[in-house]
Amino acid sequence: MIKYIGSKRAILPQIIAIVRRIPDVHRVCDLFAGTTRVAQALKIQGLFVVSNDLASYSEVFSRTYIQADARTVDRKRIAELLAYLQRVSPHPGYFTHTFCEEARYFQPHNGAKIDAIRQAIDSVATNGEEKSILLTSLLLAADRVDSTTGLQMAYLKEWAPRSYQPLELRMPHLLPGEGLALRRDANLLAKELDDIDLAYIDPPYNQHSYFSNYHIWETLVRNDSPETYGVAQKRVDCRVNKSPYNLKSEIRAVFQDLVSSLRAKYLLISFNNEGFLDIDDIEGILSEVGYVAYVGIDFKRYVGAQIGIFNPYGEKVGKVSHLRNREYLFLAGRDRQIVEEAMRPLRLADSLQQADLFSVEPAS
Ligand SMILES: C[S@@+](CC[C@H](N)C(=O)[O-])C[C@H]1O[C@@H](n2cnc3c(N)ncnc32)[C@H](O)[C@@H]1O
Incomplete structure (x- = not known):
C-alpha cells in the first residue's frame, strides 16, 4: 500500500476490535479515508462503507477498493x-x-x-x-x-x-462487497449523512497539509x-488549497461543527499526541454526543521520522525529537454501556502496558 503519513494501517486491529464489539453496526462512513486502509478493513467485516476524502487520489482508491465489488469486476x-x-x-x-x-x-x-x-x-x-x-x-x-x-x-x-x-x-x-466512494468536504457531507450507524473520523491534526x-x-x-x-x-494551488484542520486557530471550531452535524449513533475518532487538539479538548467536544471513552496506543512514527529530517536537496538538516508517538482512539455514543463494553479490552491492554512501563522492580 502507498506510503502515507497518518495512515492507520498499524492500528487496524484495534479499530476493528472496537467496531466489532458495537451491536447493530451495518453502515459506516470513513470521512477522511486517505489510503482507504480503514475503509477497506471495515468492508472486509461485511459492512457497507462510505469512503470519503477531499483528495483526488483517495477517491481513486475508494472507487477501487470500496465501491468496486470484486464479485462483479x-x-x-x-x-x-x-x-x-x-x-x-x-x-x-x-x-x-x-x-x-x-x-x-x-x-x-x-x-x-x-x-x-x-x-x-x-x-x-x-x-x-x-x-x-x-x-x-x-x-x-x-x-x-x-x-x-x-x-x-x-x-x-x-x-x-x-x-x-x-x-x-x-x-x-479488490474486495467483495458494496460501498460508496465520495470526494466531499467532510463537514459538508456530515450534514447530509443520515443513514450511517458509525462514523470513523481521522482528520488532519496539525499544520501538515495533505x-x-x-x-x-x-x-x-x-x-x-x-x-x-x-x-x-x-502545484501552484498548494498555496491556496488549505484545510481549516491544518490551522491551530480553526481546528477546534471545524471539528466541533463536524461532530455536531453528524447523526451517526457512534463516532470513532483517531487523534494523536502531535496534534493541535489535546485529549481534554477532544473529550469535551465529543461529550455533546453522549458518553465518551478513549484508549491510547503506542505507535511508530512515519518512515521520515525514523530516517531523519532532510531539506529539499536531500541533506540531513535536523534532529528527530522522538521515534514513537501515542495514537488515541475515542468512541462516543449515547449508550454508556455499549461504549464501555466496546472499549474495555483495549483499555485493559493499555493499562497493563502502562503499568508495565512504570513498574518498579521488586527489591531482592
Ligand atoms: C490523517 S489522514 C487520514 C488517513 C487515513 N485514515 C488512512 O489510514 O490512510 C487525513 C485525510 O484527510 C483528508 N482531508 C483533509 N481535509 C479534508 C476535508 N475537509 N474533508 C475531507 N477530507 C479531508 C486528507 O486528504 C487526508 O487524506
Whole structure:
C-alpha cells in the first residue's frame, strides 16, 4: 500500500476490535479515508462503507477498493488492460519534465513510462470503475519506485535503491462487497449523512497539509499539468488549497461543527499526541454526543521520522525529537454501556502496558 503519513494501517486491529464489539453496526462512513486502509478493513467485516476524502487520489482508491465489488469486476479484462499498459512505449512529457528533471522524485526512465501509461489509461478505460482500478495500479507502481521518505515535500539527495527498479503494474487487491466512494468536504457531507450507524473520523491534526504533501499523486490523477513552484515542484494551488484542520486557530471550531452535524449513533475518532487538539479538548467536544471513552496506543512514527529530517536537496538538516508517538482512539455514543463494553479490552491492554512501563522492580 502507498506510503502515507497518518495512515492507520498499524492500528487496524484495534479499530476493528472496537467496531466489532458495537451491536447493530451495518453502515459506516470513513470521512477522511486517505489510503482507504480503514475503509477497506471495515468492508472486509461485511459492512457497507462510505469512503470519503477531499483528495483526488483517495477517491481513486475508494472507487477501487470500496465501491468496486470484486464479485462483479471483469478481472480478465483488467488484467489484459494492465498487460497492454505495461507494454506501452515510454514517452517523456509533463510528469518526466517536472518530477524527474526539474526535481528528482523518480528516475527519468520511470517518469517516461508513467507519462505514457497515464495518457493511455484515458484512452483504454471505458468507464469510471476501470479507470480508477488502472490509476490505482499506476499510483502504487509509482510509489514503489519513488525516491522520497514518503512525503512529496522533498526527495532524497542520492537516488533511493528502489528508484532503479522498472515500473511494474500489478492487479490491485479488490474486495467483495458494496460501498460508496465520495470526494466531499467532510463537514459538508456530515450534514447530509443520515443513514450511517458509525462514523470513523481521522482528520488532519496539525499544520501538515495533505494536498501539499501528496501533490504528485493529485497531479497524476487529475492529469492537469499545473504550473509548479519551488525545489519541490509543488502545484501552484498548494498555496491556496488549505484545510481549516491544518490551522491551530480553526481546528477546534471545524471539528466541533463536524461532530455536531453528524447523526451517526457512534463516532470513532483517531487523534494523536502531535496534534493541535489535546485529549481534554477532544473529550469535551465529543461529550455533546453522549458518553465518551478513549484508549491510547503506542505507535511508530512515519518512515521520515525514523530516517531523519532532510531539506529539499536531500541533506540531513535536523534532529528527530522522538521515534514513537501515542495514537488515541475515542468512541462516543449515547449508550454508556455499549461504549464501555466496546472499549474495555483495549483499555485493559493499555493499562497493563502502562503499568508495565512504570513498574518498579521488586527489591531482592
Ligand atoms: C490523517 S489522514 C487520514 C488517513 C487515513 N485514515 C488512512 O489510514 O490512510 C487525513 C485525510 O484527510 C483528508 N482531508 C483533509 N481535509 C479534508 C476535508 N475537509 N474533508 C475531507 N477530507 C479531508 C486528507 O486528504 C487526508 O487524506
